[in-house]
Amino acid sequence: MGQSHPPFRSARGRRLVGGIRRWITTTAGVLALTGGTVAVSPQASAAGLTPVTGFGSNPGNLSMYAYAPDALPAGAPLVVALHGCTQSASDYYAHSGWPTFADRYGFAVVFPQTSSANNASSCFNWFEPGDSERGRGEALSIKQMVDKAVAQYGSDSRRVYITGLSAGGGMTANMLAAYPDVFAGGAIDSGLPAYCANSVSAAYTCMYSPPDRSPARWGDLVRSAAPAGTTSWPRVAIWQGTADTTVKPANATELRDQWTDVWGVGQTPSRTESLTGGTTLSVHDDASGRPAVEVYSVAGMAHGLAVDPGSGTEQCGSTGTYYLDTICSSYHTARFWGLDSDDQGTGALPAPTGLTVTGTTDTTASLSWKAVPDAASYVVHRGGTKVGTTTSASYTDTGLATGTTYSYTVAAVDSAGAAGAVSSAAAATTTGYTPTCHTTSNYDHTVAGRAYRSGGHTYAKGSGQAMGLWNAFTTRTLKQTAPGYYVVADSGCPA
Known part of the structure; x- marks a missing residue:
């Protein structure tokens, strides 16, 4: 699979037979979103991106590249980022924005790379059981890269995350299912449900018309791929454009069904939020009130990775083929995983009790809780993301949207700066909402983010x-x- 090209796999000799290769060549123009031909993946050579060798037996015939900020401390997180079809490690490094946040928050990034020797369009072979199951092919090569990076950079093996675009997104879903003991979280960008396909023909079905399975059946595919007895699962972010004609938006729905079932939570979101770029965020909390599954639907976005070039705090990346100027997905994914904070609940202090919402306004929520002995301060999280610290047993969160429900947790921090156990969640709903009316063309509604386009309709x-x-x-x-x-x-x- 790929952004605009077929998901064809080479034979086990890692090369396609001539007939299939000729078929791909003649059909690539039909399948390309832009009407172009198959692009040649550049070799990874961007400054700061380092090739890594000797990472294992490498049964999937992949290449490993990595980026690590200067003076990276031991115990930092690790992110694995999988490119899409016709792309490369250097391409993803240059456009995705992940190096920006590696520098800002302090973590290493591994960029695995496949090639045309594995797949005619340089796609990860997410639809091949021999490459996507635990302990086999490309999946095992990626796992070996994780082991190498953890040893080389001293990364925290409890804080390893994986993300990928398109075919890389499909492989990401499979890796999360096959290695839930390795990855604490994942982000599937314009991708597909784990083990949606096990052949080329099934891959096309998944891309254009994914099976409408029950959440339980989707969840069973994950449970059967994981080690027996697995009870702890990665937290999953799902990114999808509503105007994607290569990987249809229905895939995001099936992904949501799959991972909410794995987590044992409902398919109805705990809350929704409006973000920039016409993006709607739907959050599905676990039993403790922490986000387990998040779905980001980007109105009007075609097939690709959401980026937002600029120097702002929430901006990242650069535009290019399949890098679309909408919203910085890497920023929001990093925050969802908690990479923006060192407060990971590893300290010895107990969880604060009695977390209560003491008041709300249109844009604020005030909280209080019982003080924890020996706490030097407290860290407050909204939706699993750190929003502030305080030395008292109370906090007021500001800048909120009206008429919106938010979930809060609190952890006590000791004098050494280690956060303890996280409290039970408390929900706060801001007051008020003033309806607004907008009359304009369907085109302008879509551009403004009030509507989205699908198949020529609004x-x-x-x-x-x-x-x-x-x-x-x-x-x-x-x-x-x-x-x-x-x-x-x-x-x-009437307003």
Whole structure:
């Protein structure tokens, strides 16, 4: 699979037979999103990206590249980033934004690379059992890279994460299923459910019309791939553009069903949030109130990785083929994994008790809890992400959206700076919401993030109501009734 190219696998000799290679050549133009031909993957040579050898038996015939900030301390996290088809390690290093956050937060990044010797379009072979199952092929090569990086950089083996785009996303899902004892979290960008396919023909079905299986059946594919007796699972972020015609958005729904079932939580989100770039975030909390599965739906985005070039705190990456200017997915993924904070709950202090919401306004939530003896301070998390610290047993979170529910936890920090056990979660819902009305063309609604395009038609964000053709000549009225939720209101829209 790939962004615009078939997912064809070479024979076990790592080369395609001539007939299949000729077939790919003649059909690549039909399948390409831009009408272009198959791109040749450049070799990884970007400054700062280092080739690594001697990482094991390498049964998947992959290459290993890594980036580590200067003076990286021992015990730092490790991220594995898998490129998409027609891409390379250097391409992903240059565009994805991951080096920016490696420098900012302090962690190493491994960039595995496949080649045309493995797959005609340089795709990871996510649909081949011999390359995607535990202990086999490319999957084992990636695991060996993790072992090498942990030893070389002194990384914390409890804080290893994996992410990937398209075919790399499909392989990421498989790696999370096959190695839940290795990865603490993952991010699947424009990818597919774990073990959706086990052949080329099935790969196309998954890409364009994924099976509508029950959550339990999807979850069983993960459980059967994992070591027997596994009870601890990675936290999973799912990124998908609503206008993706290569990996259809239905894949994000099936991914959500798969991983929420694995976690034993419902498919209805605990809360939703509106982010930049027309992005809607749906959060599924675990029993303790921490996000277990997050789904990021980017309105109007085609197939690719969401980036947001610039120097702002939440910006990253650069645009290019399959790197789309919408929102910095790497920033939000890093925060979801907790890479922006060293407060990982490894200290000895007990969890604070009595966490209570003492008050809310349209944009704030005030919290209090019982003081923990010997605590020097407290760290407060919103939705699993650190939002502040305080030396008292109370905190007020600001800058929130109106009419929105947030989940908070607190941990006590000792004098050495180690955070202890995390408290039970408390939910706070901000007050108020003023509906707004917008009348303009379907094109402008989509550009503004109030609607999204799919198959030449326009649909209201949130409600999914049909609005007609996606163009500048069809005018509709939308009413925003909640953050990120719009309904068609042509008959009248009193605010």
